[in-house]
Amino acid sequence: MVLRLLKQAWPVLGLLLPLAVIVLLADQFGSISVERSVTEALIKIVTVVGLYIFIGNSGVVSFGHVSFMAIAAYATAWQTCCSALKPITMSGLPDFLRSHTYPVLPAGISAAILASIAAFVFGLILMRLSGIAASISTLAALFILNVVYSNWDKVTMGTASIVGLPTYVTPWLAFAVAGLAMVIAYLFQISSWGLALRATREDEVAARASGISVYWMRLAAFTLSGLVMGMAGVLHAHFLGTISVDTFFLSLTFITLTMLVVGGMRSLSGAVLGVVVISFVTDILRRMESGVSVSGQEIAIPAGSQEVVLAVVMLLVLIFRRDGLTKGREFAWPFARRQSISETKHGDA
């Protein structure tokens, strides 16, 4: 019984355990900068798992998901940030936000829920389209949100950064939220809705013929992924303590998509592995850009190399291993053979 549960939960546990070890090591022995890198990577895991819930299960590439991060990040900023300055800098806010400050936990939860509501509303329109048209309209949605938030000066301070959010995100908190995101994603993917959606990914026509509503399945996944993106947005905001519209735009879209594609967009393990690999590579490159000393000599690679290398990695994976590092599989239960033997014995007895 316990074993069966364990086996069923393995795709998530098998990912969480190594991550827990990494967090523990970083927490105990790492310098502050290592700790920050690990936290950042964990937040990226939440983001990419959010992307995966929709893209991985439906097979429709979305370029608009980081907008939901922005929505949640701003929502939590309105509730928790800078009570003294808010009435002046964000005078257009409704009174209950402008003159009140709320505790961080309800603020974070309500912000993530707002993001999922936004995803639902956008999804009502966008999910009517399919294939490449759907991808393009998610890109249009990204631009619409960017334009609105960049120019809605009285509420979002335009393109200026909002500073002074409480920074409460520790590596362990980020780890907990990443775990939660992975559990949500896994439960969705093994649920009947998730299976139906994966069927539409493999063959839309056949799935329709079997009575699956592509529209509602996609909308459900879109809304759920909006919620997880919202969680990522809240973490992001309270990790850095500052937000601006342009952090949630093409660059972030590109990096998170790269992570998903490199890991393998058809499995949860792929989403997580992609983040770990790409975060590791970019972190090393970033350190090299700021200069490392090799045998007494200061060597730095020119700024921008990080992005160039990322793009090359992405292209190489697309060309030579199109299904990503995991090839779209989940982590397998490592004791599969022994288990099957003992099961047959049971059967015999």
Next chain:
Amino acid sequence: MLNFIQVLFDAAALGSLYALVALAIGLVFGIMRLINFAQGDYLTIGAYALVVPTASVTPPLLFGALPWPLMVAGVLATCIIVALLTERIAFRPLRNANPATLLISSFAVSYFLQHALMLVHTGRPKSIAMGSSLAQAIDIFGVRIPGVQLVTMTVTVSLLIGFVILLKKTAIGIQMRAAAENFQMARLLGVRANKVIAFGFALSGFLAGIVSLLLVAQTGTLDIKMGIMPVIFAFFATVIGGMGSLAGAALGGFLVGVTSVLLQAYLPPDLRAFRDAGVFALVILVLLVRPKGLIPSSASRERV
């Protein structure tokens, strides 16, 4: 009234520019189902080819120092070579991938080109003194039209005519249309895939070169991100016009440019900042009403 005519000219000029970029995107999409984001970076690279790579804000001229026919030829050649290289290295191995993968890969190519350019030229915007004679306004019946706008419109119209002749009358043009109609069938009938696709990319590079010259003549500045907005608008224009339909791409580009200028001119001042959101919303609206675009082509059907 005069003001209205002026606005119309602005609209037509911007529309022409977008139509040219949209045409390039439409050409490549028609043949290989690739929405090429890197189109914007071709034109950025073309524009940067005018100057010597330095960190200076007012850099010395490279191609920009040549007499203008050579300068134009230099920029066009640069864009065409870059376009062909990206096709050969990045897109050819992915030719049979699905459109979503292709879209992501063109995103990656664009990201690569943009940051590679930044490595060479640094990220700061530069100014360049060029085409000052074009900047003078010409007075026609009391309407002042900047010379650049006239040039843009003339170039667009003549290029469109040239394209129609190329596609309808020449062998390679007919092969391209055949490939856009049904790639498999065209190959079976002896159309050489590599040649047709490479030609499509060369044409898109050519168009990128033209647009980059027109843009630089208009603004006199160079920016690493200068290609992004034109290509995004043009990209949406091809969607509105009908993916894979060249007439649709040109029409869509025109519509997007015109809508953008009209919204800018006639929206109440408070809402003007949100102009672009209006244009993007138009895209979603058109897709909802006519998922295949205004002028659908056979290319917009998903291949089973």
